[in-house]
Amino acid sequence: MRRGRGLHAAGAGPERYQGYGRGLRGISLAVLQALEDGLEKADADPSVKAVMICGENGKFSAGADIRGFSSPNRQGPSLAALVSLIESSKKPVVAAIEGIALGGGLEVALGCHYRVAHVKARMGLPEVTLGLLPGAEGTQRLPRLIGVPAALDMITTGKHISAHEALKLGLVDEVVEANTVEAAMHLANQVIGQPLGPRRLSLRPVPPLPDTDGFLRAARLRVRERARGCLAPELCVQAVRAATELPFSAGVRRERELFVELLSSGQARALQYAFFAERAVRRWSAPGGAASHGAAPRPLRSAAVIGLGTMGRGIVTCLVKANIPVVALEQNLEYLNVGRKAVMLLLEREAKKMEQDAQALDFHNPARLQFTVDFDLLRDVDLVIEAVFEDMALKKEIFHKLSRICKPEALLCTNTSALDIDEIASATSRPEQVIGTHFFSPAHVMRLLEIIYGRHTSPTAIATAMQLARALRKVGVVVGNCFGFVGNRMMFPYVEQAVFLLEEGSRPEEVDQVLEDFGFKIGPFRMSDLAGLDVGWRSRQGQGLTGPSVPAGTPARQRLGRRYSPLPDLLCESGRFGQKSGTGWYRYERAGGRTATPDPGVHSLLAQYRHTHGIRPRHIDQEEILERCLFALINEGFAILAEGIAAGPEHLDVIYINGYGWPRHRGGPMFYAATVGLPRVLARLQHHSQAHPDVPGLRPSAFLEKLVAMGNPPLKEWMSYLSQQSPRL
Numbered sequence: 001m002r003r004g005r006g007l008h009a010a011g012a013g014p015e016r017y018q019g020y021g022r023g024l025r026g027i028s029l030a031v032l033q034a035l036e037d038g039l040e041k042a043d044a045d046p047s048v049k050a051v052m053i054c055g056e057n058g059k060f061s062a063g064a065d066i067r068g069f070s071s072p073n074r075q076g077p078s079l080a081a082l083v084s085l086i087e088s089s090k091k092p093v094v095a096a097i098e099g100i101a102l103g104g105g106l107e108v109a110l111g112c113h114y115r116v117a118h119v120k121a122r123m124g125l126p127e128v129t130l131g132l133l134p135g136a137e138g139t140q141r142l143p144r145l146i147g148v149p150a151a152l153d154m155i156t157t158g159k160h161i162s163a164h165e166a167l168k169l170g171l172v173d174e175v176v177e178a179n180t181v182e183a184a185m186h187l188a189n190q191v192i193g194q195p196l197g198p199r200r201l202s203l204r205p206v207p208p209l210p211d212t213d214g215f216l217r218a219a220r221l222r223v224r225e226r227a228r229g230c231l232a233p234e235l236c237v238q239a240v241r242a243a244t245e246l247p248f249s250a251g252v253r254r255e256r257e258l259f260v261e262l263l264s265s266g267q268a269r270a271l272q273y274a275f276f277a278e279r280a281v282r283r284w285s286a287p288g289g290a291a292s293h294g295a296a297p298r299p300l301r302s303a304a305v306i307g308l309g310t311m312g313r314g315i316v317t318c319l320v321k322a323n324i325p326v327v328a329l330e331q332n333l334e335y336l337n338v339g340r341k342a343v344m345l346l347l348e349r350e351a352k353k354m355e356q357d358a359q360a361l362d363f364h365n366p367a368r369l370q371f372t373v374d375f376d377l378l379r380d381v382d383l384v385i386e387a388v389f390e391d392m393a394l395k396k397e398i399f400h401k402l403s404r405i406c407k408p409e410a411l412l413c414t415n416t417s418a419l420d421i422d423e424i425a426s427a428t429s430r431p432e433q434v435i436g437t438h439f440f441s442p443a444h445v446m447r448l449l450e451i452i453y454g455r456h457t458s459p460t461a462i463a464t465a466m467q468l469a470r471a472l473r474k475v476g477v478v479v480g481n482c483f484g485f486v487g488n489r490m491m492f493p494y495v496e497q498a499v500f501l502l503e504e505g506s507r508p509e510e511v512d513q514v515l516e517d518f519g520f521k522i523g524p525f526r527m528s529d530l531a532g533l534d535v536g537w538r539s540r541q542g543q544g545l546t547g548p549s550v551p552a553g554t555p556a557r558q559r560l561g562r563r564y565s566p567l568p569d570l571l572c573e574s575g576r577f578g579q580k581s582g583t584g585w586y587r588y589e590r591a592g593g594r595t596a597t598p599d600p601g602v603h604s605l606l607a608q609y610r611h612t613h614g615i616r617p618r619h620i621d622q623e624e625i626l627e628r629c630l631f632a633l634i635n636e637g638f639a640i641l642a643e644g645i646a647a648g649p650e651h652l653d654v655i656y657i658n659g660y661g662w663p664r665h666r667g668g669p670m671f672y673a674a675t676v677g678l679p680r681v682l683a684r685l686q687h688h689s690q691a692h693p694d695v696p697g698l699r700p701s702a703f704l705e706k707l708v709a710m711g712n713p714p715l716k717e718w719m720s721y722l723s724q725q726s727p728r729l
């Protein structure tokens, strides 16, 4: 059999038919056309007895070309028509599924009469993650094949399933360990002459459930709850409902209507933007022209983690999960034992979640995970991640030690969330090997890894840190060095506005509710309680903003000539540290509890505070809460772009989606700003800035002003309007 590129239609008789295209990049019009031509020829050719469809380079198909959805003049055969054509073929058609069959690719396989999968193949309908639904009749065929509950699960979550799961569900007919194409050809030859009617899914009824309507109603509520304002999962349920209530052809029409509704919703555009942005940030650039294409990573065969607090424990866990042997170090035996117990508990839980792979974790083996107080054991590791308190002196002491002990090529990473990478690197004799790897709590769950290069960090070090992100299955985003880097720097003005709103009349639960309704997983006050209010308090003490170092006579609500709110400090002074102490901006059932209840104690503290400072509380509406919090954050984003701290708005958006719970269906803060329109963002910032002239965070960034003056160009052109690219890029 000849193998070319793209999906192939090959005759089991003497003729072979093949299409062209790039399997992974999505099904192109050329592939569709070639498949249609091939099938028509196969049907017309009496010497062809059966047809086999396979992909190129060991991959069946990644589905429709996502970029094609935004091209308005798309012409040519449609994927749905092709799937129908396959199904109606008079000769048996067998899909040979290797690698992946996703989205439209799986829908093509559903049109085939038989499906053979390689044991390592993965299948799924991920359209929902792109704000769509399987629009090539997948929502109508899959429930007919595997039943409503399993089909609904795949369609509303977009999850990929293994070949074995697919076999169990009845999605494929056979799983093979060796040559899938050969096996599919073999099956094709075996079924020649057998009736095709029962194999045509469009002719089958949907297997009934005892209470299909009740099941679908419950499913709708469940996905609505989970989706937080994202439309696609709910419309997926509606499409599956159509399969249960309507004949096939009417169900297909309903599927098409729902698909078109989603396509024009704006959310699909945001989610597809997020898909490409996550891939775009893999290409990084750094000072002196260094870039991803010219830098090779060093191997990562072993690692060490210093500090077994909350972050360190999570980092050890994700290294073990990535199969990288780890040395975990603490400063004394007491802390080491506490840390060891916590890490083991986390790993046990992870192993349970991973079930069949638990053996592979092998974390009881000292060759894979070792606990120590002895720095000497760090001598040979490829990578060290320091995760101690945010204390510059302590970090410098550790890095000084590391530069004496570790092998010269070892990568020295700091998990600081805000501190100066260059100052930390200055404590070593090899600043080119020092880099920031900012994990997000819980580190074994959150997908983001902010990678911060310093003035001397080498391209190899950046490439190795990006490789680390990939090994840990995280999204690595390379950014420059400044206080708070990208994520936290944008977060400061957002949280600051949230606190100012409390001073002026809001309650914590009101502000949180508005931002959670917008789509954030948790609002700023719930988030602060979760992270621990003492963390920020310690940082503000370090910066001289609160505590004994504040000069006598400093106005309570002013620092360095700008507005300051001592409210968070007051909470900490009264022992309210958030969830860990059982009280913070909310009340919890106990210290360490997780259920936040509005706290009358906080309400009276706020009333007292306003009285003390002569503030007349006012009603603040949702729009003002949203604008002040979000536009302040976005404004800082423009300043970051102008300073060259990040290479583009996609970087900021990927950071916010993966590290800060920004709703993915809104595409990230900078994408959101583009959606709202930069002139409006600017006008509202100007308005709020006039009302609060002592808040620099509301003063519009010069870059935002410039973009508006240039006519509000599309997001992908923003960076070309920076008069001079920063030397950091």
Ligand SMILES: CCCCCCC[C@H](O)CC(=O)SCCNC(=O)CCNC(=O)[C@H](O)C(C)(C)COP(=O)([O-])OP(=O)([O-])OC[C@H]1O[C@@H](n2cnc3c(N)ncnc32)[C@H](O)[C@@H]1OP(=O)([O-])[O-]
Pocket (backbone or CB within 6 Å): 024, 025, 026, 027, 062, 063, 064, 065, 066, 067, 078, 079, 080, 100, 102, 103, 104, 105, 107, 126, 127, 130, 132, 133, 134, 135, 136, 138, 256, 259, 276, 279, 280
């Ligand atoms: C009336 C209505 C009719 C409509 C019919 C609707 C039909 C259908 O239901 C809709 C769909 O199929 S929706 C589609 C449903 N399918 C999906 O949602 C699958 C989306 N794709 C994936 O999940 C992952 O890419 C894979 C798991 C395939 C590979 O992961 P990996 O090995 O880590 O590789 P990687 O780095 O991720 O990708 C490599 C390069 O390929 C690129 N590219 C990939 N897929 C693309 C596509 N479909 N398209 C375009 N490009 C695609 C990707 O951007 C990247 O480009 P770069 O320039 O190098 O940056």
